[in-house]
Amino acid sequence: MRTLQAKLILSGCFFLSILSGLHPVLGQGADNPTADRVLSAVYEKLAGMRSLQYAYRLELNYASEDYHRALPGSAYLEFTPSDTLIGFRYQVEHDNMKFVYNGTESFVLDQDQKTMRLNTSPEFQYFAGITAFYNSLVTLRKAIPALIADKTIGKSIADTTMDKRECYVIRLTLDRRVIDRLGGFSELGTDRKVSYEITVEKESYLPVQILQRNDQNQDFMLTAFSRIMPDAASPSELSWYYSSYADQYKLTQKKALQPLQEHTAAPDWQLPLYGSPEAVQLQQLRGKVVLLEFWTKNCGYCISVVPALNSLVKRFAHEQVVVLGVNAHDTEEGINSFYKKNRPHYKSVFKGKGVSEAYGVGYFPAIVLLDKAGRVLYQGEYDQKKIEGLIRTALQ
Structure with a gap:
């Protein structure tokens, strides 16, 4: 979940895509490719690879939050159908960090601090949160069959030239959904259209870049690919095992986050209330149904869920319901x-990093719903239908 969520500076590729002009592909038939045909060709290309090596540049530009970041990196992927967890093993490097999954265990090397974190039993959600897979070649390989099959997705195709290469640009428009890093879909809690422009080189049918935008603001995310090497040779065998790095890196263990169990009492806390000299203690809210939204400032999904939470506040304005934001680590200025x-219609407490950890929150936004006795009814993503149903039941 989500927390994918970052923002970048416009790259040269993005400007080229705009300035070169896009000319719609006209006509029908084999000589005039459609979006689905080109997507099929891209999928056949990617699915036919036993391994893949490439460089990438992920640019996150959340102008609405004045947040910009660029993340260049490199990836080696080796597709292993026998791996039923994610279907491939990988070595990824960016920001002086190295991420390795060998099909059994995963580990992260901090090349500056010379430390190593080991996960001997990684679960799917662990991989779904890896930044390097955001709108990546893995995303396309896993998502394209569903994108082709889904007739509710708006699709169009255009011609363009990028870096003197003839390319297609496939435009996809999703209603209230985004494509997950490992190819699934996540529902948005707000009425928002999300568009993807996938630029594909005509000669090779290899992706050049993926641009993601929405119809609510100027925020965008751009992943550009270069130096793509299909069926690349694997790194050395020893590089896949954490024991090979033990003499250079100190093994550290990061405490695993454990979400609260349903029907258990939520731990009490007291935090300062934003915009007020007062503090809020959870125990003071007993007798009311409490929805806690854990959020951070630089989080696109946290922004997109505000209108839905505002609607929830209005809907239950005359009921014993409290909606309260819990900011993890931002300053009062932020x-x-x-x-x-973004104009939330609900209050927030802040300095909530410790509470987030105690509640097992590993992504933002995260929802924790409590009954009138302070017991956990739900913890997870914002699912409006489910949450409203639980609130109504708890009020009875």
């Missing part, structure tokens, strides 16, 4: 900027 731009 929270003030978020409130001015």
